[in-house]
Amino acid sequence: MSVQCVIFDFDGTLFDSMYVWKDVGRKYLNMFHITPSDDFEQIISSMTLQQAAEYVQHHYLTHQSVNQIMDGVSRIVAEDYASHILPAKGVPQLLAELAGMNVRMVIATLSEQKHVIAALQRCHLDSYFMDIITAEDVPSGKQSAQIYEKAMAAAGGRKDHTIVVEDAYFAAKTAHDAGFTVVGVYEQNETEHEKMKEICDLYVEDLSKWKTGEVL
Numbered sequence: 001m002s003v004q005c006v007i008f009d010f011d012g013t014l015f016d017s018m019y020v021w022k023d024v025g026r027k028y029l030n031m032f033h034i035t036p037s038d039d040f041e042q043i044i045s046s047m048t049l050q051q052a053a054e055y056v057q058h059h060y061l062t063h064q065s066v067n068q069i070m071d072g073v074s075r076i077v078a079e080d081y082a083s084h085i086l087p088a089k090g091v092p093q094l095l096a097e098l099a100g101m102n103v104r105m106v107i108a109t110l111s112e113q114k115h116v117i118a119a120l121q122r123c124h125l126d127s128y129f130m131d132i133i134t135a136e137d138v139p140s141g142k143q144s145a146q147i148y149e150k151a152m153a154a155a156g157g158r159k160d161h162t163i164v165v166e167d168a169y170f171a172a173k174t175a176h177d178a179g180f181t182v183v184g185v186y187e188q189n190e191t192e193h194e195k196m197k198e199i200c201d202l203y204v205e206d207l208s209k210w211k212t213g214e215v216l
Contacts, residue, residue, distance in 0.1 A: 003103055003215075005157030007148055007180075010109035010116050012167040012187045013207075017085040017111075017119070020077050022189065025052060028073050034060050046143065046170045048110050048135035049073065074112060081115035087123055088185075090208025095128045097212055104155040107132045108147045108164075130155050142171040145178030163215060165207075169196050176200070183215060 012018040025044055029036050036059075037043075044052040053069040061069060098105060105128050109116055113134045120126035131154035138147040152162050164175040167185040169192035176182050176199040184200035185207060186193065197203045202215045 002161055003101075003163055004161040005104045005106065005152055005155040005163070006098060007106050007108050007151045007155075007162065007164045007175075009164075009166045009168070009171060010107050010111055012088075012189075013165055013185050014088060014091050014107070014125075015085050015119055016088050017080070018187065018189055020080045020085065024073055024076050025056065027076060028069070029056070029060055031072075032061065036060060046141075046168070048139065048141035049112065050135065050139065051141065074115075078115060078118075081111075082118040082122065085119050087125065089206040090210070092123075092125065094207050094210060094212075095125060099128055101212065104157065105129050106151040106155045108142070108151040109133070110135050110141050112136070142168075142174050145174050145180075148175050148178060148180060169199075172196055173199055181215060183210060 008014050011021060022041065026036055026040060044055060047055065049070055050066065053066045056069050057064060057066055095105065107116060107129055109132065111134065113132050113136065116132055117126065131151065133147055133151040133154065135141045138150055140146060148164055152159065159179055162180060163183055164180045165183045165185060166172040166175060167187035167190060169190055172182050172184050182200045184196045184203040186205045190196065202210065204210045
């Protein structure tokens, strides 16, 4: 496969940042002395920030607007992105290797662009990426392949020369079903590891294990 473009997920794939999101919704609700249901995190895990905020407003915070909820959550996670989260194992080396092969790279993420940029710049990795496509650009998030199509277009790639790298089954399946080549990355909070292995063209424990001769 002659690769023109690689589309990376951000949280849990490029950066070890899943812990930031694991209980941020619960933390926000706790600020108002509200305890969500036990399956709250599972329910919102595949939602965009706006979708999750709409769910929270409908079920828990009817007195707040969706924008107020989104802004409140954004303030909670901002410090972690700006100051704390770090690249996942093998990421700086992989990005340098792909850049050396003239592969164009784009990020497709459900996180806010400003937070992603802050983390990339702090770790001196921002120069590797041509663009960052978010749910602000594609409101359907990763339930639709539109986010990957838009990322591919930003890099001037073709689908048969593009790889999508994901750690979440629902997102990997969206890319797979749309005809993309998919590299899956193990994420401890993902429950569908076996299904991930079935749909991914390559499945690795972390990105240090992805040898670019595989799939590329």
